[in-house]
Amino acid sequence: MYQAPRGTTDILPQEQAYWRYVEQKIANICQLYGYERIDVPAFEDAGLFSRSVGEGTDIVEKEMYTFEDRGGSKVTLIPEGTASVCRAYIEHGLHNLPQPVKLYYLTSVFRYERPQAGRFRQHHQFGYEAIGSDDPALDAEIIDMAWQFFRSLNFHHLLLSLNSIGCKTCRPGYLAALKDYYAKYTDKLCADCKIRLARNPLRLLDCKERSCQPIADSAPRSIDYLCQPCAEHFSQLQRYLGLLEIPFAVNHRLVRGLDYYTRTVFEVQPEVEGGQSTIGGGGRYDNLIEGLGGKPTPALGFATGIERIISNLKKQNIAVPPLLGPQVFIAYAGNDAKDETIKLASILRRAGIAVIEAIGNKSLKAQLRQANTLGIRHAVIIGDQEIKTGTVILRDMTAANQMTLPTNDNYASIYTYIVSQ
RNA sequence: GUGAGUGUAGCCCAGAGGCCUAAGGCGCCAGGUUGUGGCCCUGGAUAUCGAGGGUUCAAAUCCCUCCACUCACCCCA
Structure with a gap:
């Protein structure tokens, strides 16, 4: 793997x-x-x-x-x-x-x-x-x-x-002073510091080895030079x-x-x-x-x-604002309803509303479960009944209530309702 | 490069030689009658137990090697 x-x-x-x-x-x-x-x-x-x-x-x-x-x-x-x-x-x-x-x-x-x-x-x-x-x-x-x-x-x-x-x-004057100072303590330095003394004396100062702390603390200070x-x-x-x-x-x-x-x-x-x-x-x-x-x-x-x-x-437990998720989930039951879903999803997206449509012919129950898991506020439900009567159901998942809206206005009332929320 | 610790399903983990054809929780999927989520209940899928070798009648469990991950050092963001 x-x-x-x-x-x-x-x-x-x-x-x-x-x-x-x-x-x-x-x-x-x-x-x-x-x-x-x-x-x-x-x-x-x-x-x-x-x-x-x-x-x-x-x-x-x-x-x-x-x-x-x-x-x-x-x-x-x-x-x-x-x-x-x-x-x-x-x-x-x-x-x-x-x-x-x-x-x-x-x-x-x-x-x-x-x-x-x-x-x-x-x-x-x-x-x-x-x-x-x-x-x-x-x-x-x-x-x-x-x-x-x-x-x-x-x-x-x-x-x-x-x-x-x-x-x-x-800097050269300071480095010389630093080396002179450290030269007095060579036998007390940790192995790393012995190398630093020869190669990169400035780094002697930020050694974390305990035994080197007092030496580094009272070392010459760059600002004095x-x-x-x-x-x-x-x-x-x-x-x-x-x-x-x-x-x-x-x-x-x-x-x-x-x-x-x-x-x-x-x-x-x-x-x-x-x-x-x-x-x-x-x-x-x-x-x-x-x-x-x-x-x-x-x-x-x-x-x-x-x-x-x-x-x-x-x-520090600092909260960050959540990213914007989809506003609408479209669920359907039946093949005619699926066609309608595809059309409606497109219409809403072109109008600037973020939509997830149900994919994969799952049960209505499974579709709504998905909407819930995704935390989407509005679910549009389209079934055979609705196709016959030219309506859709718009369910508010947070408030747990729903209404029936007409579709013969080219979905204008759905759009208007969602934008108003 | 050095040192220590850990490796069991997507995630958290039980398991200490045979009762492991590997348990539980989260998550996922499906159901709980006729087209509706969240809680609850039921069921289901998903693990070559990091890899290879060894010991043993028997290994997820013991030993070795390797690999990966984590933490620390060096140093840096």
Whole structure:
């Protein structure tokens, strides 16, 4: 028997109300903040990600779905959205538009990982990017937008963490200080941290190993090593967030796993956490566009996982509006009545009424049972009697009563009644 | 990639070597007289007991291998 590939899921009809709800809030918030939609390909040239996300990151090192296509090109199913958006910005000359350019996307992303709660090999990300300005007001807007997005979904009890990890001027100095500090504790570090110290010192800070906590807690802080412009940028950002009344906590141990981040990084998480707690994150990437071959262009963005949003909606018991179902079910008894059913269904649908007609010559009882199971309010019943007298029965399943209506007016009275309900 | 747990019908699950030609609940289908749903009652269908091998007179039950799923780590949405 075939199963959905590991780490992928089918989104069944019963789940769709959550997806429509989230999609609608996405369209809404983007419209409010002036972000326009961009759709990027599901796969890209493999080199795009090693150059942007970073050669040494887990995503590039062990999680990419990369393969050669029939023409010998090396391609990768996109593991994130930012690189593609930046590629599109450069490719289509979007620097000719008034800056910053504001774009959002909603797309599948793919990472070859061991699945677990809140983690999949294919999942969906909503992300948005503002390209072409280093104004901290833009950082504030991006963060505010994320915060308002989650609020519009009715989330409460979310935490916003913020940090600044500097730029290419000041980061090297900080990394050196961090390494010096950690060098004193090499024998006390967990195995993973020993590797991090050599390969990716920033990641030392978010180690979850208990024995490493006190060491990480009193490690040098990136904000103490910021150059003047970065320090100024970070303090302006915090001031703006204060104006916006966005509650945030500076977390000195917040670093993010993608190499392209500079200056501002931030994350949103639910208060009560399970294994995978982060529901969204983002930051500034002032060197990325240039690194991909564009002109030096400061930018920043945010991304969030739809599956994690939905799982948190459920955890917090947040109700979503139900999808609209059919309004009318047409049941029949006899062949003449079946012909009439087919005609009536068509007439009602053309008039904009959602109709399910009975299919398969079942007993009237079975047909009405189906209408009931589907939760359809109105049932039209057509039988030999009705054909003879030129009428149909219109039954209100909720009120459990019914009436007889004429059909010689080309079903106008049926239509009028249903629309009036 | 590492570690732990679990695999019995569409779903939840009973079952601990022979009484299992596998129980129950939900759901599904059909009936409860003449053309009418929801509650109730009755009946029915659906399980190569994850796969393969082994032990045994006898295996869903014990052993081994594999596979899948779940959870956690790494990392991330």
